[in-house]
Amino acid sequence: MPFMSNVGTPQGDSLSPVLFTIYLENALREIRTTLPEPNSSYGREIPSEIAYADDVDFIGHDYANIAKIQETLEKYQLKVYTDKTEFTLLSKSEEDWKKVKKVGSLIDNNEDIERRKQLSSTAPALLHSSKQAKQSVGKRQQNQNCNKDTSL
Numbered sequence: 001m002p003f004m005s006n007v008g009t010p011q012g013d014s015l016s017p018v019l020f021t022i023y024l025e026n027a028l029r030e031i032r033t034t035l036p037e038p039n040s041s042y043g044r045e046i047p048s049e050i051a052y053a054d055d056v057d058f059i060g061h062d063y064a065n066i067a068k069i070q071e072t073l074e075k076y077q078l079k080v081y082t083d084k085t086e087f088t089l090l091s092k093s094e095e096d097w098k099k100v101k102k103v104g105s106l107i108d109n110n111e112d113i114e115r116r117k118q119l120s121s122t123a124p125a126l127l128h129s130s131k132q133a134k135q136s137v138g139k140r141q142q143n144q145n146c147n148k149d150t151s152l
Contacts, residue, residue: 020054027076028056034068035060063087 010016028049035048035058050057058069066087070080086100 017053023076024051024054024056024078027073027078030075031058031069031072034072035065 028051032048037048048059050059058065073080
């Protein structure tokens with residue numbers, strides 16, 4: 001039975017994300033019933049959306065379903081911030097999609113692997129320099145302590 005509330009959960013309350021996830025899932029289920037399943041040339045099903053917390057990526061072959069998605073979300077009083085929204089057409093002829101990041105990783109595996117290899121090759125040098133800096137600070141502190149002891 002529905003009830004009216006004029007006070008939400010406080011920001012930072014541990015119940016807030018759980019309630020939001022339940023509410024968002026209901027809206028996503030309705031969206032799934034209105035959108036056609038994306039076709040896969042690999043012979044297996046692919047999802048129509050990928051959700052992580054409050055970030056949702058909708059997958060399709062064109063931009064035609066965007067209005068349906070926004071209409072359904074508005075029905076649930078969920079706002080789509082268009083300035084934060086990114087539309088990416090996944091196409092073999094387009095190269096822009098290779099620069100798109102999802103949950104910290106580039107969509108294109110080859111690009112992401114190369115980027116991670118570059119980062120991992122610089123990590124040991126950074127670790128070594130931070131160890132040297134820490135040792136240098138430790139030696140300075142020891143020298144200062146020795147100087148204090150000898151001046152007594």
